[in-house]
Amino acid sequence: QVQLVESGGGLVQPGGSLRLSCAASGSIVSINAMGWYRQAPGKQRELVALVTSRGNTNYADSVKGRFTISRDNAKGTVYLQMNSLKPEDTAVYYCNVEARGFGSGYVPYWGQGTQVTVSS
Numbered sequence: 001q002v003q004l005v006e007s008g009g010g011l012v013q014p015g016g017s018l019r020l021s022c023a024a025s026g027s028i029v030s031i032n033a034m035g036w037y038r039q040a041p042g043k044q045r046e047l048v049a050l051v052t053s054r055g056n057t058n059y060a061d062s063v064k065g066r067f068t069i070s071r072d073n074a075k076g077t078v079y080l081q082m083n084s085l086k087p088e089d090t091a092v093y094y095c096n097v098e099a100r101g102f103g104s105g106y107v108p109y110w111g112q113g114t115q116v117t118v119s120s
Helices: none
Strands: 002-007 010-012 018-026 030-039 046-051 057-059 067-072 077-082 091-100 107-110 114-118
Touching: 002 091, 002 107, 018 030, 018 091, 018 114, 030 067, 030 077, 046 067, 046 077, 057 067, 077 091
Parallel strands: 010 114
Antiparallel strands: 002 018, 018 077, 030 046, 030 091, 046 057, 067 077, 091 107, 091 114
16 A cells, blocks of 8 residues: 655764665555654664654654755655764664555555665
């Protein structure tokens, strides 16, 4: 019903920048919250940033001031601008979208994950 396609990951040096995108498509009536999570090897998945339907944002303390989440409701896309990247930012990044179709409530959908590697 809903598909999420992520892009923008890659290898970058410390201090560099990357911009992740996650586009939602399918039989979508509306989208509520949109967010980015990440999972590093040996660690559990954690919330990186979230943006509500009203545009309010929430960031993990570790990325505040460096990452910016934004959304384009018309395109059903959420972005994560990552600046001043650190090696500890290395992880697989997953987007998450709360979406609903006709006759259904909001349910979470996950992107396929995109690798972000920060290394010299």
